[in-house]
Amino acid sequence: MQNDIRQDRIIGSKRFSNYFWMFFLFIGGVSFLLAGLSSYLQINLIPFTNATQLIFIPQGIIMLFYGTISISLSIYILLTVVWDIGSGYNEYNKIENLVKIVRKGFPGKNREILLTYSLNNIKSIGIKISEGLNPKRSIYLCLKDERKIPLTPVQQPNTISNLEEEAADLAKFLELKLENL
Template sequence: MMSKENFQTNNVTIDNIRRDLVIGSRRFSNYWWACVLSFGGIGFLLTGISSKVQTNLLPFINYQDIQFFPQGLVMSFYGIIALVLSLYLWACIAWSVGGGFNEFNKKDGIVRIFRWGFPGKNRRIELVYSLNEIDCIKVDLQEGLNPRRSIYLRLKGKRDILLTRIGQPLTLEEIEKQAADLARFLQVGLEGIA
């Protein structure tokens, strides 16, 4: 049975096994942009088609106000591009590209990093390392116009493996807490936090 101390939103710790879930492409911003591009693309494409066939396909657009060449043609082109981009986003969401988990198993002495990729031969991306190969937990903090706050698993030999999700950066407090909790669980050093 899991106690409240061992259960957090994206982290589950049971019997010396910690599993951190990674959302990947199924985050709110991707749903938002997929919807916006879908509706916008359909609107632009129907407006362009309306100007060509001389029929109002959308009730709030008068086809007589739009000439097919060049406005209708350009709107059709923009609509097709938006629909292709939205199709790509919906496919990434459906396939859960980038989603997965980071599992730290003290019982078996392994670290398992798992992510879903695009369909094909390499759909399942899985990295497995021994806990003995872990040098430390590294925190990368870069402030500025495009801030980056990331947690890395540093292996002996100075190879860094990204553990945090891509997207909206976590607050400084959240990143410090997650890194400290992970370093404490693995009983390794913490690098990058003064």
């Protein structure tokens, strides 16, 4: 029974890179905001520099704009981390003859995203590797109607050997062929 069900956990937004960018954008945004306010109020609000020398229009107002945008982005990233957007699991169940893909979305009526596919409708497990400035290495569930459902989370690219090993294990478990996309 245990050998007939496999569940792969997917890490969502709770990754180091999101914590780093949230902190970096917040600190930068507060600095820009304080510099813009310093130029408007002619009071130095930043201890390590003299921002009162900035002319409010156009420099100070641009600093306020950049600071506001940066803080807004950091709050957005904070909320995606708190809500753990994208987390979930892939379940391969030979007993029920189903593949379930479960993810968390944004809060609301459709927060829980659930996709189910019959094992009879699955043609193969596919691997797609593209190199370059933005490398992508993903495993796909290839359906008989030519749809390709991604199974790997959005993250730093996995090593090719690890990706191939994961895909081969999954194809062996589901008794499907492995193909290169």
